[in-house]
Amino acid sequence: MDKSEQIIEAAAELIALNGLQASPVSMVAKHACCGAGTIYRYFDTKEELVEAVYLQLMQRITRATLAGDDPSGDIRSRLSNMWLNLFRYLSDNPRDAALIDQLSVAPAICELKQRMAENELQSGVHSLFEEGRQQGLIKDLPNEVLGIYVYGGISTLVRLAHKVPGLKENTITDDMVLGLCWDAIRIHH
Template identity: 25%
Template sequence: MVKLKDDKKVTQIFQATVKLVARKGLSGITMGDISKEAGIATGTLYVYFKSKDELINALFAACRENSVQVSFKGYQPNRPFKLGFRQIWLNILRYKLQNFEETVFLEQCYHSPFITAATREKALQLAAPFYELMKRGQQEQLVKSVDSGLLLTFVMGTMNELIRQTHYSGIPLSRSRINTAFDLCWDALKA
């Protein structure tokens, strides 16, 4: 009987926003830009999000969830640790490469006034599975028995930087370059 709120439209808005933030930065986008890019009227944005703030926060949360879900795709706990870790490492790398705009968006958000403490907190909780992964490696004595937060810092930090470099230098991430990068990472972690 009625036209109901459209999930597809939220996706459109999110995609438009991510694209624009990656291109022009968080400080360079307007609600007008977003609506134009999403192919809807400006007012319509406010049907789905009460304010620009809320839109950015919702998108931030969605991006975080997305990237976690993708990470563990195809991960089989019964297979050897290193293989599983590699799989996940590659999942993340592939996802971040293919969704570079999301990566940039997340990075931009971290120190922006848009992201509320609550949103930040929720993002942290999503990291739990990665901590589990590190612990398993340590139990199997394959990974250094140091603070797992520090290990993750290393894994994620280097990956992020790799993505950034790849994007800006223009050097394509060949299969061999990827392998080299993974080896560097593994050499760091391994017990």
């Protein structure tokens, strides 16, 4: 494996486990089997390393969420497909679920988000919201609000399922996830 990959991987593992603040560079170095100085050959600052971890994470999540999307399908099934993809990916990859929890509140990442233009995932989902609104299917609310109702619910479900063992298999079904997401934002006749 590429050395910088190795460093990003070690950082991701530690941050997911202990949080950003409890993951000093020296410890990342130890887990990446290199010296602390070596990390600075690849990243100017710790902040840059954390950004790299975040960007890779978002790539994985985006790829997983958009998998199998059929642009010719109807809105509802496209959205359903994405939500289930996301739900399953986070359920199957608890490390990435923990990582995004940790990173999305880190000041460095908040800044990064604001610097970046809308990302691929967000813009894809938002344009679907737009279409849905035009078809009279979806509430006329800001995309950010709709997005939060979808993502917030999913991430909470995943966290719960992980905390309460046995909950996932018995209670939290795909239908439930879809029902929550969809009922919250759709127009009810």
